[in-house]
Amino acid sequence: MNQHAYSTEGLTKNQSLVMNELSKAGGPLGAYAILDQLRDRGFRAPLQVYRALDKLVEAGLVHKLESLNAFVACRQPGCEGHETTAFMICETCGQTTEISDSALAKRLKKLAGDFEFALRETTIELRGTCHLCSTN
Amino acid sequence: MNQHAYSTEGLTKNQSLVMNELSKAGGPLGAYAILDQLRDRGFRAPLQVYRALDKLVEAGLVHKLESLNAFVACRQPGCEGHETTAFMICETCGQTTEISDSALAKRLKKLAGDFEFALRETTIELRGTCHLCSTN
DNA sequence: CCCAGTTGTGTAACTGTATAACGTGTGCGA
DNA sequence: TCGCACACGTTATACAGTTACACAACTGGG
Numbered sequence: 001m002n003q004h005a006y007s008t009e010g011l012t013k014n015q016s017l018v019m020n021e022l023s024k025a026g027g028p029l030g031a032y033a034i035l036d037q038l039r040d041r042g043f044r045a046p047l048q049v050y051r052a053l054d055k056l057v058e059a060g061l062v063h064k065l066e067s068l069n070a071f072v073a074c075r076q077p078g079c080e081g082h083e084t085t086a087f088m089i090c091e092t093c094g095q096t097t098e099i100s101d102s103a104l105a106k107r108l109k110k111l112a113g114d115f116e117f118a119l120r121e122t123t124i125e126l127r128g129t130c131h132l133c134s135t136n
Numbered sequence: 137m138n139q140h141a142y143s144t145e146g147l148t149k150n151q152s153l154v155m156n157e158l159s160k161a162g163g164p165l166g167a168y169a170i171l172d173q174l175r176d177r178g179f180r181a182p183l184q185v186y187r188a189l190d191k192l193v194e195a196g197l198v199h200k201l202e203s204l205n206a207f208v209a210c211r212q213p214g215c216e217g218h219e220t221t222a223f224m225i226c227e228t229c230g231q232t233t234e235i236s237d238s239a240l241a242k243r244l245k246k247l248a249g250d251f252e253f254a255l256r257e258t259t260i261e262l263r264g265t266c267h268l269c270s271t272n
Numbered sequence: 273c274c275c276a277g278t279t280g281t282g283t284a285a286c287t288g289t290a291t292a293a294c295g296t297g298t299g300c301g302a
Numbered sequence: 303t304c305g306c307a308c309a310c311g312t313t314a315t316a317c318a319g320t321t322a323c324a325c326a327a328c329t330g331g332g
Binding site for chain 4: 182183
């Protein structure tokens with residue numbers, strides 16, 4: 001367990017604060033945006049945010065969107081298949097959709113296998129325009 | 137055509153220099169690493185590198201690896217299927233392998249279609265350990 | 273030929289993203 | 303109680319990418 005237990009999830013104080021901001025946002029946030037949001041809660045330096053994010057990503061509660069250099073709260077609490085999650089990112093409205101597709105995961109595993117590559121983590125990000133933005 | 141024609145490929149002087157560095161490297165390079173390599177060829181500012189990279193990526197000669205914030209020369213000259221290229225990145229030796237898999241591309245297109253998402257570009261990056269590094 | 277538009281280039285300053293290198297405090301087990 | 307692991311705080315710095323402005327070189331049409 002954890003030393004402080006500030007949260008229902010066994011997160012530390014800083015981790016809870018960062019997690020809370022990401023949940024409130026409902027979409028991707030940059031580390032510095034999070035920092036700004038948390039200045040009045042005592043945050044002063046980027047490292048405080050990055051350390052919390054590292055743990056949250058590790059715990060599977062947060063995903064990093066590499067093509068945005070941003071972070072997003074996991075859609076569902078116990079986000080399974082965390083290693084092979086795909087994201088659709090609307091370049092117009094910024095909305096992101098999290099997808100877990102087993103066929104996709106399977107194909108990637110097979111490709112890695114073909115190259116005798118020990119797969120640890122995958123990044124799959126689809127950029128384009130979402131339905132809503134296309135029709136407007 | 138191009139104004140200077142410094143290269144066999146119709147690239148400008150700066151584009152050729154950057155392309156040449158990436159080809160020599162045989163692996164991913166950060167923009168500032170390229171800049172440092174080209175200081176004695178007259179490069180002084182990041183923008184010179186980024187402008188060249190933009191054109192090279194647009195021309196399909198170079199890929200950006202989002203999870204490394206780095207750039208890599210395209211494996212084959214006329215890299216087709218440029219929109220749906222996957223990369224395997226060895227976290228030990230840094231080597232990258234470029235993969236074009238039509239089944240993968242098809243599956244991604246289908247997923248986008250299911251969500252009525254107008255796909256523009258995809259990023260697929262597999263991180264792990266390559267065969268060589270696993271056995272050593 | 274000249275002019276206007278486009279594209280490539282050079283330079284400086286700046287914002288944004290991320291990490292290194294310190295040191296401090298706290299809980300926990302040997 | 304000693305040391306270890308871990309969260310935390312602070313400063314500085316490295317790396318990534320952009321904005322703004324100016325100039326040079328080619329291009330196309332009148």
